[in-house]
Amino acid sequence: MADNMQLHVDENNIAHLKMNDVENKNIFSNDFIRGFLETMDELEANYKPHCLILSGLDSVFCAGAEKDTLIDLSNGKIDVKDLLMSERLVNTEYPVIAAMEGHAMGGGLVLALCSDIVIAARESRYGAVFMNMGFTPGMGTTTLLQGLMGDFIANEMMFTGKRFKGSELAQKGTNINYIVPKKDVLAKALDIALQISEKNVKSVNLLKYTLSAKKKKLLVDARLQEDMMHKLSFAYPETKERINSFYAD
Template identity: 30%
Template sequence: MSWKTVRLDWDEDVATLTVDRPDALNALNVATLEAMGEAITEAADEDARALVVTGAGDDAFIAGADIAYMQDLSTTEGQEWGELGHDVADALEAFPAPTIAAVNGYAFGGGCEMAIACDLRVAAESAVIGNTEIDLGIIPGWGATQRLPELVGDETARRMIFLGERLDAESAAQAGLFGEVVSDEDLEDAVSELASRIAEKPAVAMRAAKQALNQRSEGSQTSGLAYEQRAFASLFGTPDQREGMSAFVEGREPEFE
């Protein structure tokens, strides 16, 4: 299949999903999320032995969700939007083979959530990552409240979410968000080498290893993710959400109640 804002490329048994909206810093809109979901399904159906996720251009992995689209959503529409993002993040987490986020720039909000839904993360030195939703009058809605503490610990996750902190690549690596940081020019080669090493391993055993690792928190995380979806949707239509997103779109500082 072909999509306008997503590419799926192959190098032998390794698939690479590229979000291709560089003029919008690869921000996620409805069409892009739907295309990502279809591309992930296609890669699984074609028995990819590793899946790399990255963004087009030099500036952003995925800068976040499309805030201009989100600012006028109702609670019901916010629920649908949250479910769509969850579906894609969950598909990355449940993908049969290991997934690798090649973080090549900004990874904020929904971009951070897509990165942490992957099994492994390799970052360029210029990468900056964070859950910045609080400054828009909402909370993370695509899995961060549940997945982030698993990676960085409770205290760091709370600081990132409560304060909307943005971490540079080295700080994020020290916190446990990135497994490896390389120079910008070496990112593609480093990720390619890692994906190739994974693809050379026995596929059935690799699938079992991933399923076993995911099983450790599945029970509590399922209920947590469901709660997050409800809480995320409930914030659409609140004065803080309207002000936070309007301020972002208009390029000014928000004035919350």
């Protein structure tokens, strides 16, 4: 298993995957993406879980892309590949519960969008910060964020890059399942997972297949739109300047 991931399947056949790159704060480095996908491979090859609890660090659930990757994208050296993580979560046979104790920004928030049930912390901040770095949202954000936040809050998040505290989102009435104190996030996730684990696993898998059909289509639509926007926005000279400025702050 990758050093930056921790996987455990408990006695109730509930899988717990903790993104655990402490040094880099769960940034989407090549090693992080590889570790995530390899751990998902291991989970699906060796276990048939009832459901998956996806968590991160206490301070950061997941932080999105790293600076060097974004600079390479703006220079046209590489193509976007973190959408693979989105597709992997949407295409699981079992439901995924995102337990976001810490902050989730950009692509890190998208991992929650690709989950089936989402729990956030009142103290942590969540945002689609792509435009703060000069380029348009990716990983399926443009088609998936509305489902979690509602159309108008999603639009505000994407246009402004604002990071909302969980407590703010609770007041606005989003579609997040639960927004609780940080200390209660994992316990709430486990409570929901235990309820799922009591059900017929074959029926659970069948329901997941049906409920995920819409997100699968939305990801296909997102790939067409976002790839086109990325080719344009990453080519703007201002984008590289904004990326450097963002990471210097």
